[in-house]
Each structure stands twice: as structure tokens, then as C-alpha cells.
Amino acid sequence: MKTNTNNSPIILNRITRFFATTVIAIFMMSAAVFSQQAPVLQSPADLATNQSTTIELKWSATAGDSVYHLQIDTSSIFATTVYNDSVLTGIVHKITGLKNATKYYWRVSVKDSAKNGGAKSAYSTVRSFTTWNVTPTTPLLPVTLGITGRF
Numbered sequence: 001m002k003t004n005t006n007n008s009p010i011i012l013n014r015i016t017r018f019f020a021t022t023v024i025a026i027f028m029m030s031a032a033v034f035s036q037q038a039p040v041l042q043s044p045a046d047l048a049t050n051q052s053t054t055i056e057l058k059w060s061a062t063a064g065d066s067v068y069h070l071q072i073d074t075s076s077i078f079a080t081t082v083y084n085d086s087v088l089t090g091i092v093h094k095i096t097g098l099k100n101a102t103k104y105y106w107r108v109s110v111k112d113s114a115k116n117g118g119a120k121s122a123y124s125t126v127r128s129f130t131t132w133n134v135t136p137t138t139p140l141l142p143v144t145l146g147i148t149g150r151f
Contacts, residue, residue: 036062036121039091039108048129053098055131057106059124061091065113072106076126086111101133 040060044051057070070093072083082104083095098104107123 036066036110036112036119038121038124039068039110041106041108041124041127044127044129046127046129050132051129053100053131054094054096055098055129056092056094058092059108062110062112062121066110067113069109069111070106071108071123072104074102074104076105076128078105078107098131100131103128103130 039062042058042060044055044057057072059068066089067086068088068091069086070083070088071078071081072095073079073081082098085093105126105128107126109121109123111120112118
């Protein structure tokens with residue numbers, strides 16, 4: 001009685017599983033290394049009140065060649081964005097034309113350039129600010145008239 005001692009298929013199967021597991025582990029570690037951290041919002045402070053209807057929003061920079069995505073909305077769930085720009089390259093952005101006496105929510109995410117893997121972060125923590133009730137006007141200054149008619 002002769003037994004088949006050819007274990008080649010079993011060995012090949014084990015080698016294939018080992019390499020497949022190794023490749024998956026490498027991809028998972030690469031994704032963790034190249035993933036972007038969400039930017040940290042800097043100003044205005046969270047829950048700031050009496051803000052101008054023209055405002056500068058500022059967030060922290062991330063390493064590398066990055067493009068930022070800024071969203072502003074009157075809803076904390078960003079159902080209908082008031083402002084949505086996904087190609088910002090700076091960390092400060094001026095917004096104009098906001099409504100008086102309105103609460104706005106804002107958040108930022110970042111996408112690294114394609115040369116660095118193109119990883120995209122989650123959105124930052126949401127912050128809010130409220131614009132002032134009425135646009136201030138320049139007060140009238142009293143005018144002092146000199147004595148006239150005398151030369």
C-alpha cells in the first residue's frame with residue numbers, strides 16, 4: 001500500500017495565506033501612517049458672540065502640501081451649507097455677507113496632496129459663533145464752529 005506524501009498543495013496554501021496576511025497588514029499600517037489628522041479650529045473662539053458679518057476663520061496647519069475644506073452652516077448637522085469651499089490652501093479664510101443676529105456653525109477637514117497618498121481627514125470639532133444684532137454705524141461727532149464774520 002502506497003501513501004501519497006505529496007504535501008505541495010498544503011505548503012503552497014500556507015505560504016499564500018502568510019503572504020496575503022502580510023500584505024494586508026502592510027496596507028493597514030500604511031493607511032494609519034498616512035492618514036491626516038483633522039485640523040484644530042483656532043478662531044473665533046467657540047460660542048463667540050457679537051461677531052462681525054465679515055469674519056476671518058482660522059485653523060491649524062497640517063504637515064505637507066494640503067488642501068482644506070471649509071463648511072459653514074446655520075445648522076449643526078450641516079444639512080444645507082451656507083458656505084462650502086473644498087479647495088482652500090491657506091489656514092485663514094475671510095467670509096463676507098453673513099446675516100446679522102445669526103448663529104453659524106463651522107468645521108474644516110484637510111486632504112493631503114496626491115503625492116503623499118491623498119489621505120483625507122475627518123472634519124474638525126464643530127464650533128459656532130453668532131453675528132451681532134445690528135451693523136454698527138460710525139457715530140456722529142460734535143462739530144465746534146468757530147466765530148465767523150470777524151476779520
